[in-house]
Amino acid sequence: MLYRVFCGLVIMLAQPAVADTAQSVFNNYQDALIQVQVIENQTQRKSAIGSGFYVSDDLLITNYHVIAEKIQSEQQYQLMANLGDDNKQQLQIIAVDVINDLALLRTPQKQNRQFTLASNLPAQGEQVFSLGNPHDLGMVVVPGTFNGMKQQSFYPRLHVTGSINPGMSGGPSVNSNSEVIGVNVATAGNQIGFVVPVAQVNALLAGANSTAPEIDTLKQQILQQLLTNQQQMLSPMLSEQWQMQPLGKGLVPADIAPFVQCWGHATELEQNNGIDTATASCGQSEQIYLNSGLTTGKLEMQFEWLDGKDLSPLKFNHHYQNRISYSGADNRAGKHDVTGFNCHSDIVAMAGKASRVIFCVRAYKEYPQLFDALYLAATVADGQQGFISHFTLAGVTQENATAFARKFMEAVVWQS
Amino acid sequence: MAILIELLNSQGRVTERHKFNQPQISLGRGYNNDIILLDPHSCAEHAVLTLNDQQQWQLTDMDSVNGMLNQRGQRVKQQPITQSGQQFTLGKQRLRVVFSDHPVPATQRLQPAERLFQWLGSPLVLIVALLLVAISLGYEFWLDGIGEDSQWQKQLLLIPFLLLMFALWPLLLALWARFSNREPRLKPLLALTFCLLVIWAGWDILAALLNFNLNNSMLTRGLSYLLPTLLLLVFFWFSFALVNIQRRWLHIGLTLLFSSLYWVYPWLEYSDAHYSPQFEHQLLPQVLLLRQPTATDIFMEKTELLFTNTAAKAEKDRVEKAAKRSNAPEA
Numbered sequence: 001m002l003y004r005v006f007c008g009l010v011i012m013l014a015q016p017a018v019a020d021t022a023q024s025v026f027n028n029y030q031d032a033l034i035q036v037q038v039i040e041n042q043t044q045r046k047s048a049i050g051s052g053f054y055v056s057d058d059l060l061i062t063n064y065h066v067i068a069e070k071i072q073s074e075q076q077y078q079l080m081a082n083l084g085d086d087n088k089q090q091l092q093i094i095a096v097d098v099i100n101d102l103a104l105l106r107t108p109q110k111q112n113r114q115f116t117l118a119s120n121l122p123a124q125g126e127q128v129f130s131l132g133n134p135h136d137l138g139m140v141v142v143p144g145t146f147n148g149m150k151q152q153s154f155y156p157r158l159h160v161t162g163s164i165n166p167g168m169s170g171g172p173s174v175n176s177n178s179e180v181i182g183v184n185v186a187t188a189g190n191q192i193g194f195v196v197p198v199a200q201v202n203a204l205l206a207g208a209n210s211t212a213p214e215i216d217t218l219k220q221q222i223l224q225q226l227l228t229n230q231q232q233m234l235s236p237m238l239s240e241q242w243q244m245q246p247l248g249k250g251l252v253p254a255d256i257a258p259f260v261q262c263w264g265h266a267t268e269l270e271q272n273n274g275i276d277t278a279t280a281s282c283g284q285s286e287q288i289y290l291n292s293g294l295t296t297g298k299l300e301m302q303f304e305w306l307d308g309k310d311l312s313p314l315k316f317n318h319h320y321q322n323r324i325s326y327s328g329a330d331n332r333a334g335k336h337d338v339t340g341f342n343c344h345s346d347i348v349a350m351a352g353k354a355s356r357v358i359f360c361v362r363a364y365k366e367y368p369q370l371f372d373a374l375y376l377a378a379t380v381a382d383g384q385q386g387f388i389s390h391f392t393l394a395g396v397t398q399e400n401a402t403a404f405a406r407k408f409m410e411a412v413v414w415q416s
Numbered sequence: 417m418a419i420l421i422e423l424l425n426s427q428g429r430v431t432e433r434h435k436f437n438q439p440q441i442s443l444g445r446g447y448n449n450d451i452i453l454l455d456p457h458s459c460a461e462h463a464v465l466t467l468n469d470q471q472q473w474q475l476t477d478m479d480s481v482n483g484m485l486n487q488r489g490q491r492v493k494q495q496p497i498t499q500s501g502q503q504f505t506l507g508k509q510r511l512r513v514v515f516s517d518h519p520v521p522a523t524q525r526l527q528p529a530e531r532l533f534q535w536l537g538s539p540l541v542l543i544v545a546l547l548l549v550a551i552s553l554g555y556e557f558w559l560d561g562i563g564e565d566s567q568w569q570k571q572l573l574l575i576p577f578l579l580l581m582f583a584l585w586p587l588l589l590a591l592w593a594r595f596s597n598r599e600p601r602l603k604p605l606l607a608l609t610f611c612l613l614v615i616w617a618g619w620d621i622l623a624a625l626l627n628f629n630l631n632n633s634m635l636t637r638g639l640s641y642l643l644p645t646l647l648l649l650v651f652f653w654f655s656f657a658l659v660n661i662q663r664r665w666l667h668i669g670l671t672l673l674f675s676s677l678y679w680v681y682p683w684l685e686y687s688d689a690h691y692s693p694q695f696e697h698q699l700l701p702q703v704l705l706l707r708q709p710t711a712t713d714i715f716m717e718k719t720e721l722l723f724t725n726t727a728a729k730a731e732k733d734r735v736e737k738a739a740k741r742s743n744a745p746e747a
Contacts, residue, residue, distance in 0.1 A: 273563050274563040274564075274566070313701050314559070315558070315559055315562070317699060317701055318559045318560070319562055320699060321698065321699040324699070327692070327693065327695075328691055328693075329691055329692075333690065333691075334690060335690045338690055338730075339726045339729040339730050340690050340693075340726075340729075341690070341692075341693030341694070342693075342722045342725050342726050343693045343694065343695035344715070344718050344719050344721070345696040345697070346631055346709075346710045346715055347629075347709045347710060348709055348710045348711070348712055348715045349708075349710065349711060349712070350712060354702065355709075356697065356698075358693075358697065359715075359719045359722065360693040361719070361722040361723055361726050363723075363727045363729065363730035364730060365730045365733045365734060365737075366734070368727065368730065368734070369727075371726065371727075376695075378699060380699065380700075380705055381699065381700075381701050381702065398720075398723040401723075402716060402720075405716065406712070406716060409712055
C-alpha cells in the first residue's frame with residue numbers, strides 16, 4: 001500500500017516536470033522550426049513534406065530524402081519553406097550527405113531564433129524531445145528516451161524511444177537543455193525511432209561552401225559520397241579472413257563484419273518434404289535513399305543446402321534447377337535509374353567442385369562507376385545433394401564487386 | 417456429239433455428272449425425267465434440253481413455277497447453248513451444260529511426300545506417337561510432383577484431355593478439307609502432329625544437354641533458334657500439303673504465318689531486366705557434364721565485359737538525357 005502511494009507520488013511529481021520542459025522547448029524554439037515542402041511545378045501542389053530547423057540565421061538542416069526529388073528532377077520541383085500564414089520562401093540547397101540522409105539549405109528569411117548543437121551525446125536513459133510536423137498536422141514536440149547508439153549498424157544512428165512519425169523527418173531531437181543531439185530520420189515502428197547524430201551535422205556544416213552549388217555539382221558530390229561509403233563498407237570484409245561454418249556440406253560465413261547479421265532456418269525433418277533444406281542468410285540491410293525509385297548500399301547473402309535422398313536423381317535435379325531459375329535484385333531501382341542486368345553464366349570449378357555460376361551486373365545511370373552486382377551459384381548435383389550460394393551488392397565499383405565475388409567464391413565452397 | 421450436264425452445289429462444286437447421246441434430255445423432279453432433280457423448288461417437268469435441226473442445243477423452260485435463270489441471273493424462257501460450260505439455275509438447283517470436247521485441267525502430280533503420308537497414315541505410327549507423347553506428359557507430372565502434398569498420380573488423368581487438345585489442330589484442318597471437298601486425311605494429320613510433339617520432346621532433351629555443357633556458345637544459341645523454327649516449318653508445310661492446298665503462294669504464306677508464331681510470342685512477352693535478370697540456369701546430374709568446368713579466373717575475366725557493356729549503356733543514356741534537357745525550354 002505504502003509502495004503504491006510512493007509510486008503514485010513519483011509519477012505525479014515527474015509528470016509536470018516533463019510537461020514543463022516540453023512546453024518550454026516548444027515555446028522557445030517554435031520559430032526556429034519550419035516545414036520544408038517540395039512543390040511540383042505543374043500542379044503547384046506538395047509532393048513531399050518534412051521538417052527543418054535553423055542552425056544559423058539563414059541555414060536550415062533537414063533530411064536528404066525530403067528534398068531528393070528536387071535533385072532528381074531540378075526543373076520539375078521547387079523547394080519551399082512554409083513559415084506559416086501563407087509565408088512561403090524559396091530554399092536553396094547548399095550541401096547534402098546522402099549517406100547520413102542530411103541536407104543543408106539556405107533561406108532568404110533570416111531568423112534570430114536558432115537551435116544550438118549539443119557538444120556531446122546525452123547519457124542512456126536521459127530524456128530527449130523530438131520536434132517536427134508529423135503527417136502535416138502542425139508542429140509538435142514528442143518526449144522520448146535516449147537509448148544509445150543503434151547496435152550493429154554500419155551507419156551511425158541514435159536510438160530514441162518515442163513517436164517519430166513521417167513528416168517529422170528532418171526535425172531535430174534535443175536534450176533537456178534544448179541542444180540538438182541529432183536529426184530525426186526514421187522509425188522502426190512501436191516507438192522505436194532513429195536519429196542521425198549531431199556529429200554528422202557538424203561534419204556537413206564544416207564541409208559546406210557558403211554559395212549554393214549547381215545540381216550537377218551536388219550530384220558529383222553524392223557520387224563521391226557513395227564511392228567513399230562503399231569502399232568503407234567493403235574494405236574490412238575484403239581484407240579480413242571470414243569466419244566460416246558448415247551448412248550441410250557447404251561452408252558459409254558465420255561472421256564477416258560487425259554490421260553484417262546472419263540468420264538461419266531449416267525444414268522440419270519429420271515431414272515428408274521431398275527435399276530437406278537448411279538455409280542461412282547474412283546481410284547489411286540498411287539502405288541509402290537516393291530517390292523514390294532508387295535505394296542502394298545494401299549487401300545480402302543467402303545459402304541453401306538441399307538434400308533429397310529419397311528422390312530419384314533426375315527428379316531432385318529438376319527441383320534443384322528450379323531454385324536457381326529466378327533471382328532478383330535486393331534494392332529498389334527502376335529503369336530510369338539503372339540499366340538492365342547483363343549476365344554471364346558458366347559451369348565453373350570451385351574448389352574442385354563443378355558448379356553453375358551466374359554473375360549479373362547493372363550500371364547506375366546517374367552515378368557512373370557504380371553498379372549493382374548479383375551472384376548465384378549452385379553445385380552440379382552430386383547424387384541428391386546440392387548447395388546454392390547467392391549474394392547481391394548494391395552501389396559498388398567494378399573493383400569491389402569483382403574482389404568480393406572472388407573472395408566469396410574462395411570462401412563459400414563445397415567440402416567433399 | 418455427246419453432251420454433259422453437271423449438277424452443282426451452292427459453292428459451285430460438281431455433285432453429279434451425267435452424259436447423254438440422245439437429242440432430247442428432260443430435267444425435273446418427276447421420276448420420268450432423264451435428270452431427276454431433288455430441289456423442292458424445281459417443278460416435276462421443269463426444263464428440257466433439245467438439239468435442233470441446225471445441230472444446236474437449247475434449253476427451254478417448261479412454264480415452271482420458279483423459272484430458269486441464266487448465268488447473269490436473268491429469268492429466260494429459252495436459251496441456246498452457244499458455248500461449253502454455260503450455267504443455269506432451275507429453282508435453286510445450279511447446273512452447267514458442258515460439251516464432251518470441253519478441256520480438262522492438267523493432271524495433278526502425286527505429292528512427292530506421298531510415301532511419307534502413307535507411312536504416317538499407318539495406325540502403328542499414330543499409336544506409337546500417341547504413346548510417346550503420353551509418356552512424356554506423364555514424366556513431366558512425375559518430375560513436378562514432390563513432397564507429401566504431391567498429386568502427380570491424379571494429374572495423370574489429365575493426359576487424355578491434353579492429347580485431345582493437341583488433336584484439335586489436325587481435326588480443324590481435316591474439317592476444313594472436308595468442307596472444301598478435299599480428302600480430309602485425318603489419320604496422317606494426327607500422326608504428323610504427334611510425331612512433331614515427340615521430336616520436340618527429343619529436342620528439349622538435346623537442348624538441356626547443350627545448355628548444360630556449352631553455355632552461351634553460338635552453337636547452342638543458333639541451334640535453339642534454328643531447329644525449332646525448322647521443325648515448325650516442316651510441320652506446317654506437310655500439314656497443308658496433306659489437306660492438298662494447290663496454290664503455291666497460299667501454301668508458303670500459311671506455313672510462314674503459322675511458323676512465325678514461335679518468334680512472335682517471345683517477342684511480345686514483356687521482360688523486366690532491370691529487376692529480374694535473364695540467365696542460363698540449366699543444371700543436370702554430374703554424369704552428364706561432358707567437359708572440363710571453367711576455371712574461376714577465366715570466369716571472372718569474362719565478367720569484365722558485363723561492367724563495360726552496362727557502363728556504356730548507362731553512359732549513352734546519360735548523354736541522351738543531357739541532350740534532351742538542354743533542348744527543353746527553360747521552366
